[in-house]
Amino acid sequence: MKAIVTVIGKDKSGIIAKVSGALADNLVNIEDISQSIVQGYFTMIMLCDISASKLSLKDLTALLVELGNQIGVSIHVQHEDVFNVMHKI
Amino acid sequence: MINQRDIIETIDMVEKEHFDVRTITMGLSLFSCIREDAKTTADLCYDKICKKADKIVKVAEDLGMKYGIPIINKRVSITPASLLTANFPGKEIVLAKALDKAAKTCGIDFIGGYSALVHKSMTSYEKSFIESIPEALSITERMCSSVNVGSSKSGINMDAVKMMGEIIKKSAQLTADKDGIGSAKLVVFCNAVEDNPFMAGAFNGIGEGETVVNVGVSGPGVVHHALKSLKDASIDQVAETIKKTAFKITRAGQLIATEAAKRLDAEFGIVDLSLAPTPVMGDSVAHILEEMGLESVGCHGTTAALAMLNDAVKKGGVMASSRVGGLSGAFIPVSEDIGMIRAARSGSIDLNKLEAMTSVCSVGIDMVAIPGDTPATTISGIIADECAIGMINNKTTAVRIIPVPNKTVGDEVEFGGLLGSAPIMKVSGYSCEKLINRGGRMPAPIHSNKN
Numbered sequence: 001m002k003a004i005v006t007v008i009g010k011d012k013s014g015i016i017a018k019v020s021g022a023l024a025d026n027l028v029n030i031e032d033i034s035q036s037i038v039q040g041y042f043t044m045i046m047l048c049d050i051s052a053s054k055l056s057l058k059d060l061t062a063l064l065v066e067l068g069n070q071i072g073v074s075i076h077v078q079h080e081d082v083f084n085v086m087h088k089i
Numbered sequence: 090m091i092n093q094r095d096i097i098e099t100i101d102m103v104e105k106e107h108f109d110v111r112t113i114t115m116g117l118s119l120f121s122c123i124r125e126d127a128k129t130t131a132d133l134c135y136d137k138i139c140k141k142a143d144k145i146v147k148v149a150e151d152l153g154m155k156y157g158i159p160i161i162n163k164r165v166s167i168t169p170a171s172l173l174t175a176n177f178p179g180k181e182i183v184l185a186k187a188l189d190k191a192a193k194t195c196g197i198d199f200i201g202g203y204s205a206l207v208h209k210s211m212t213s214y215e216k217s218f219i220e221s222i223p224e225a226l227s228i229t230e231r232m233c234s235s236v237n238v239g240s241s242k243s244g245i246n247m248d249a250v251k252m253m254g255e256i257i258k259k260s261a262q263l264t265a266d267k268d269g270i271g272s273a274k275l276v277v278f279c280n281a282v283e284d285n286p287f288m289a290g291a292f293n294g295i296g297e298g299e300t301v302v303n304v305g306v307s308g309p310g311v312v313h314h315a316l317k318s319l320k321d322a323s324i325d326q327v328a329e330t331i332k333k334t335a336f337k338i339t340r341a342g343q344l345i346a347t348e349a350a351k352r353l354d355a356e357f358g359i360v361d362l363s364l365a366p367t368p369v370m371g372d373s374v375a376h377i378l379e380e381m382g383l384e385s386v387g388c389h390g391t392t393a394a395l396a397m398l399n400d401a402v403k404k405g406g407v408m409a410s411s412r413v414g415g416l417s418g419a420f421i422p423v424s425e426d427i428g429m430i431r432a433a434r435s436g437s438i439d440l441n442k443l444e445a446m447t448s449v450c451s452v453g454i455d456m457v458a459i460p461g462d463t464p465a466t467t468i469s470g471i472i473a474d475e476c477a478i479g480m481i482n483n484k485t486t487a488v489r490i491i492p493v494p495n496k497t498v499g500d501e502v503e504f505g506g507l508l509g510s511a512p513i514m515k516v517s518g519y520s521c522e523k524l525i526n527r528g529g530r531m532p533a534p535i536h537s538n539k540n
Contacts (some may be wrong), residue, residue, distance in 0.1 A: 004091065008097075034093055058154055076157055078099075079156050080091065081156070082156040082157065082341060082344060086099055087092065087337070
């Protein structure tokens with residue numbers, strides 16, 4: 001399954017390292033990544049393959065949300081289909 | 090990869106604009122549970138509901154997590170209960186208790202379908218069933234009831250209209266300790282639909298399958314937000330923006346509906362494209378209308394703005410879903426919409442304007458609190474007016490009105506939760522008693538003869 005992991009928050013050093021580290025620890029492969037400053041906020045979007053993940057989607061989401069709280073950013077994990085259906089005809 | 094702006098837009102819809110899937114409603118046929126006696130029938134209904142719907146809460150939570158879109162309500166709608174209780178008139182309450190118990194066991198928010206379809210005529214067992222509604226609503230918590238009293242094809246059953254005025258009043262009186270909440274769970278329809286996922290009017294129609302999943306999307310906040318950037322745009326552009334926004338939210342609903350059906354081992358029924366408000370800030374249909382350019386909802390121009398909104402939502406939604414059904418349109422419940430509550434308090438909206446609005450949007454006079462001493466025949470008059478609008482215009486109309494015991498114009502009522510709060514609205518002081526007491530059946534309009 002492909003998931004979109006979105007990280008939004010105030011820019012600071014180490015955000016990418018911490019998030020990608022947590023993903024790697026759980027065997028989640030990052031297939032594509034983009035990062036920019038949108039409306040003054042750090043915004044990182046990753047397309048991840050979570051088929052081999054050690055954690056279920058629920059637990060992975062909980063882990064990343066908790067990590068986001070620790071480093072002061074908001075993290076969302078969503079199946080890619082929701083964006084495909086909403087924004088493509 | 091997917092466009093970054095689209096991803097952020099979706100996340101903002103949920104985080105800032107209250108986008109959600111309002112309900113996953115499982116329609117269940119309970120015909121197979123009909124037996125000679127009340128207890129066996131009720132037991133079989135309870136067992137079947139618990140067996141079929143036991144996963145619905147978990148499935149909704151899992152899907153909400155998977156797609157990052159909250160699914161607010163989990164519900165069940167059943168075969169109109171008056172057909173299940175035909176063998177034991179006078180003992181309908183036994184079934185009502187079983188339905189409420191099943192809802193609690195499954196952890197669902199509401200169970201709908203304590204319903205009767207009497208739009209042409211009424212059998213003796215349906216009369217007995219309808220008479221049981223006030224007590225059934227007073228002893229249950231999660232059960233909803235509806236009665237269809239008219240249709241474009243058959244006309245309006247004025248005997249049923251008269252009866253429902255009395256039943257609504259009694260339902261409020263029996264729940265006087267909770268400001269008449271019984272009648273907030275009771276809706277009277279004209280042209281009721283068989284696949285409606287929204288309460289209080291959901292039931293699984295007799296043309297429906299064994300187990301069906303119907304989904305209601307929502308998103309007044311998303312539409313409102315999209316219109317904020319169109320301050321000086323023409324009405325064409327406003328309509329176009331609403332259409333595109335409705336497309337996006339409906340597509341999410343369609344995705345969740347098809348997957349929910351698969352996981353629940355049920356047929357995918359329909360997506361209901363309704364804009365359903367809640368009493369929280371930023372989730373109001375009234376605010377959309379005001380964003381279009383009304384100083385306060387209820388002023389002149391409101392009906393036109395609502396007609397356009399309703400039509401644009403349907404156009405966008407129809408493109409987005411392979412199966413559209415239910416009520417599909419904009420809901421205008423007074424107590425459940427913060428903008429409508431404010432307008433009712435300030436006097437900018439009244440029952441007459443609400444009635445006009447119901448001729449161009451889905452449903453009808455919804456969640457309106459009126460004085461507790463309103464005569465039953467006046468309530469019947471309100472029902473008859475709504476039925477006439479529905480019958481003549483080939484659309485669904487409904488009345489969910491609460492004659493709040495011991496309260497009158499100037500007072501407020503607080504139902505709590507999604508049902509919200511409302512000021513008591515004024516009804517006409519003139520009587521329609523003679524008209525209502527005539528009874529009989531109002532003939533169907535000439536355009537019903539299409540064969």
